[in-house]
Amino acid sequence: xxxxxxxxxxxxxxxxxxxxxxxxxxxxxxxxxxxxxxxxxxxxxxxxxxxxxxxxxxxxxxxxxxxxxxxxxxxxxxxxxxxxxxxxxxxxxxxxxxxxxxxxxxxxxxxxxxxxxxxxxxxxxxxxxxxxxxxxxxxxxxxxxxxxxxxxxxxxxxxxxxxxxxxxxxxxxxxxxxxxxxxxxxxxxxxxxxxxxxxxxxxxxxxxxxxxxxxxxxxxxxxxxxxxxxxxxxxxxxxxxxxxxxxxxxxxxxxxxxxxxxxxxxxxxxxxxxxxxxxxxxxxxxxxxxxxxxxxxxxxxxxxxxxxxxxxxxxxxxxxxxxxxxxxxx
Numbered sequence: 001x002x003x004x005x006x007x008x009x010x011x012x013x014x015x016x017x018x019x020x021x022x023x024x025x026x027x028x029x030x031x032x033x034x035x036x037x038x039x040x041x042x043x044x045x046x047x048x049x050x051x052x053x054x055x056x057x058x059x060x061x062x063x064x065x066x067x068x069x070x071x072x073x074x075x076x077x078x079x080x081x082x083x084x085x086x087x088x089x090x091x092x093x094x095x096x097x098x099x100x101x102x103x104x105x106x107x108x109x110x111x112x113x114x115x116x117x118x119x120x121x122x123x124x125x126x127x128x129x130x131x132x133x134x135x136x137x138x139x140x141x142x143x144x145x146x147x148x149x150x151x152x153x154x155x156x157x158x159x160x161x162x163x164x165x166x167x168x169x170x171x172x173x174x175x176x177x178x179x180x181x182x183x184x185x186x187x188x189x190x191x192x193x194x195x196x197x198x199x200x201x202x203x204x205x206x207x208x209x210x211x212x213x214x215x216x217x218x219x220x221x222x223x224x225x226x227x228x229x230x231x232x233x234x235x236x237x238x239x240x241x242x243x244x245x246x247x248x249x250x251x252x253x254x255x256x257x258x259x260x261x262x263x264x265x266x267x268x269x270x271x272x273x274x275x276x277x278x279x280x281x282x283x284x285x286x287x288x289x290x291x292x293x294x295x296x297x298x299x300x301x302x303x304x305x306x307x308x309x310x311x312x313x314x315x316x317x318x319x320x321x322x323x324x325x326x327x328x329x330x
Contacts, residue, residue, distance in 0.1 A: 003044040004078040004135035008036070009069060011062070012053040013085030015112040015123045024115060026052050026085070032116055035124050043131050046077070055085025055092070055111075060304065063092055064200040067099035070107055071198040079106040079134030081127070086111045086157055086165055089143065090297040093152030095202070097141040097298075097325045098305035102194040108133045109152065110144045113163055122146065122163045132182045133175060140190025140325065147177035151190055153298045153327040156268065169268060170293040171326060190325050202308035206230040208300050210266065217250030224253065230260045230303040230316075233288075234296055248282060255287050260307065260316045264291030264299050271329070287313070289320045298327045 010016060012026030019025075028049045029036075036045055050069055051062060070080055084092060093109050100107070110130035112123035130144040141152035143166060150168035159165045168174075172188035207228045209219070223231060231254060254261055263283060265271070271293035284290075291299045302324075306316045323330050 003042065005044040005046070005076075006131055006134050007073055007077040007080045008032075008045060008047045008083065009050045009066065009080060010047065010083045011051045011055075011058065011066065011085070013055050013083060013089075013111045014115055015083050015085075015110075015121075015126070016052075017115045018117055026054055028052055032083070032127075035116055035127055038124075039127065039131055043135065045131075048073075053085070055088040058085070058088050058092060060095070060202050060204050063095040063099065064202065066092065067096045067200050068198065070096065070103075070105075071100060071196070074103075074105040074107075074196075077105065078137070079108070079131075081130045081134050082107065082109045083127075084109050084111050086113065086145075090152075090155045090157055090166070090295070091301060093141055093143045093155055094295070094298045094327075095301040095305070097151075097153045097190075097327075098302055099198065099200045099202070100141065100196070101199060101324070102192070102196045103141065103190075104139050104196045106134045106136060106138050106140065106142065107152075108142045108144050108149070113161055113165055129177055129182070132177075136175075136182070136184065138174070138184065138189050139192060142174055142190070148173050149175040149182075151188065151326045153325050154295065156295050156297065158268070169295050170270070170329060188326075191323070193324065199305075199309065201310075202301075202304050203229055204304065206232065206300055206304045206307065208232045208234070208296060210234045211236060217248075220250030220254045224257050224259060228259060229307050230262070232262045232264060232291070232296065232300045232303060234266045235263050236266060248286065251283070251288065252286055255313075258313060260289060260303060260313050261287075262289045262291045262299050262303055262320065264294060264296055287317075289317050291320070292328045294327050302327065 017024040154171040174188040
């Protein structure tokens with residue numbers, strides 16, 4: 001059987017790190033060679049070092065660089081694997097999902113909690129899973145970790161050091177490794193919409209705000225003064241916000257200044273539903289956008305992308321009602 005041709009784009013992260021004078025430091029792909037040589041028994045692999053960063057230093061500009069390179073090279077390969085640090089991998093996976101609508105190749109992000117140089121590293125398993133998923137022909141952006149594969153826009157890092165670092169929140173895993181190999185769940189695949197496009201324009205003027213009891217509503221005024229064009233609020237429970245003691249005034253001011261406000265929930269699982277309680281209905285009356293069961297990472301990057309595409313508040317509200325890539329349960 002002919003081997004699938006897979007491109008590995010490296011960006012740094014723990015998986016490619018070695019001990020340095022001030023702790024673990026990311027290096028180029030040469031530290032991966034032993035594992036890649038084993039994988040070459042099964043796949044035809046090309047490696048490209050795109051960047052060499054701790055993922056804490058990956059910003060929207062790097063998301064654009066990654067998406068652009070995926071789009072430029074995709075037709076030369078059967079699939080693409082992206083090695084990435086774990087700390088912001090869920091943000092990158094969501095962001096490039098929006099930047100690459102209609103993607104016609106599998107793109108799989110992975111990394112590790114221990115460097116490949118460590119004898120007990122989880123990196124070899126994660127690379128094997130990612131390459132296997134990239135060879136399936138299931139188009140879209142995915143994240144592979146701890147023998148599980150999930151939609152990029154549903155992934156959340158839930159553990160800082162445990163090997164089961166990521167979970168698929170409010171959605172089935174796309175695939176899992178068992179004694180049968182890589183077993184796909186087709187209900188968890190990214191829905192295909194339209195033809196492939198590269199749409200990397202994105203705004204970094206979006207603020208993620210975790211609601212706390214007694215939060216000073218003047219924070220919304222300050223965010224407006226600072227030039228923010230969008231706010232994602234992690235509210236309580238189903239989307240509860242303090243509506244007493246001037247609690248709504250700040251949100252009303254932001255909306256009046258044409259700032260898009262999306263409300264999600266601090267609860268990792270289930271959905272924000274503003275139609276259940278009085279406090280939520282007051283928000284809907286003001287014109288906030290429901291984040292439903294989206295992750296905070298997906299909601300924030302989707303809003304950043306929508307603003308970057310030049311959409312107005314009404315268009316953004318309509319966009320958040322659409323399931324673009326499996327990010328919401330309709």
